[in-house]
Amino acid sequence: MSAVVALRRTRQPAPQPARLALLGTGGVGSAFVARYARLRANGTALPEVAWICNARTQVAGTDDLSAALTQARAAPRRHGGFPPWAEGESPRPGDIVVDATASETVADWHPEWLARGIHVVTANKLGTGGDLGRAQAIADAARQAGSRYGDSATVGAGLPLLRSLRALGEGGDRIHSIEGVLSGSLAWLFGQFDGSRPFSALLREAQASGYTEPDPRIDLSGEDVRRKLLILSRAAGFAVSGHEVVVESLMPAGPAAADAADVDVGWETLDALLAARHAAAVAAGRRLCFVGRFDADAGSQVGLRALPAGHPLCAGRGTDNRVVIHSDRYRDRPLVIQGPGAGTEVTAAALLDDVLSIAHR
Ligand SMILES: NC(=O)C1=CN([C@@H]2O[C@H](COP(=O)(O)OP(=O)(O)OC[C@H]3O[C@@H](n4cnc5c(N)ncnc54)[C@H](OP(=O)(O)O)[C@@H]3O)[C@@H](O)[C@H]2O)C=CC1
Numbered sequence: 001m002s003a004v005v006a007l008r009r010t011r012q013p014a015p016q017p018a019r020l021a022l023l024g025t026g027g028v029g030s031a032f033v034a035r036y037a038r039l040r041a042n043g044t045a046l047p048e049v050a051w052i053c054n055a056r057t058q059v060a061g062t063d064d065l066s067a068a069l070t071q072a073r074a075a076p077r078r079h080g081g082f083p084p085w086a087e088g089e090s091p092r093p094g095d096i097v098v099d100a101t102a103s104e105t106v107a108d109w110h111p112e113w114l115a116r117g118i119h120v121v122t123a124n125k126l127g128t129g130g131d132l133g134r135a136q137a138i139a140d141a142a143r144q145a146g147s148r149y150g151d152s153a154t155v156g157a158g159l160p161l162l163r164s165l166r167a168l169g170e171g172g173d174r175i176h177s178i179e180g181v182l183s184g185s186l187a188w189l190f191g192q193f194d195g196s197r198p199f200s201a202l203l204r205e206a207q208a209s210g211y212t213e214p215d216p217r218i219d220l221s222g223e224d225v226r227r228k229l230l231i232l233s234r235a236a237g238f239a240v241s242g243h244e245v246v247v248e249s250l251m252p253a254g255p256a257a258a259d260a261a262d263v264d265v266g267w268e269t270l271d272a273l274l275a276a277r278h279a280a281a282v283a284a285g286r287r288l289c290f291v292g293r294f295d296a297d298a299g300s301q302v303g304l305r306a307l308p309a310g311h312p313l314c315a316g317r318g319t320d321n322r323v324v325i326h327s328d329r330y331r332d333r334p335l336v337i338q339g340p341g342a343g344t345e346v347t348a349a350a351l352l353d354d355v356l357s358i359a360h361r
């Protein structure tokens, strides 16, 4: 062995084990901690949780993660300044950041972390479902640094949608259209809504069950479905911008203008509007479904449609997403993927699947 090679070998630092940083201690973040603990107790090898963070505090991981989570959730509100995790110790290359927030600030960090060799696993759709430039920066940073971006939780709460689209693309297939019920909360709401209970009461139930976004106006305005449609169409290889998606919002003026911190104000203004849409659909023998459609030639739309009861998009139940994909390969009879598309537990499971796939590759 030459002296130069020997010198290089002695200088190489010992590889350090990957660690996890969890951002977000709400419904999804808490379900993540619970599932992580269950998997560890069953002997699954997972990276250590080094930090649990929210917008108020950063708590170091301990053997008792449930206590760390409780401590983080009990922290007092902060006013202004950088988020606490941005001021503390940074993750290092090889670590995994899990984003269980709905924060633009955190999404802005995705390309930065990836460029530093830090893997990102996310339920936050803003990374690849928001600004096109940021989505492209994420793909570029991951490719250049060899870091991984786990996004299974962003659409269909882990249903095999993104991985199927990517596999089709890698196999040379060209996607023609993607159409579906992409909102679990709206699927549940329009499945339940028969006029006997006000829509606003059902909405509060969907919120309490963990199906809606932290701000349910993101669901009702069609913004959540727009983001998912962008994530899917971009994964299929199309550089679609948000403004190219035509969105029909369900939001009446009152709640749309309410303070973000007080989003329970005025949901009752939805009741009469949606009762009328429901009655008209029933009279025509139809069902209300909130649908997103991307067509490679005809553009993208999101909105409420009254579909015949036997329509393929009406076949789901509960929070089911149901997505129909046409491609060169699936030209006459489409590929259909269906299953629960919202809920904190399925979403946390999707996040942990991505963590495991990165940690064990
Ligand atoms: N519920 C579902 O079915 C699904 C949800 N998702 C996505 O999961 C994400 C989380 O949803 P959910 O758990 O319901 O949301 P919650 O509102 O329950 O929790 C959000 C968490 O994010 C934290 N947070 C906000 N800003 C920051 C920041 N700058 N730095 C660190 N933490 C921050 C909040 O901190 P604090 O507590 O201090 O305010 C809170 O702990 C969303 O992006 C949602 O779209 C995806 C698929 C399905």
Ligand SMILES: N[C@@H](CC=O)C(=O)O
Residues within 6 Å of the ligand: 154, 155, 156, 157, 182, 183, 184, 185, 186, 211, 212, 213, 219, 224, 341, 342, 343
């Ligand atoms: N609010 C979302 C949650 C999952 O993405 C939905 O309703 O589907």
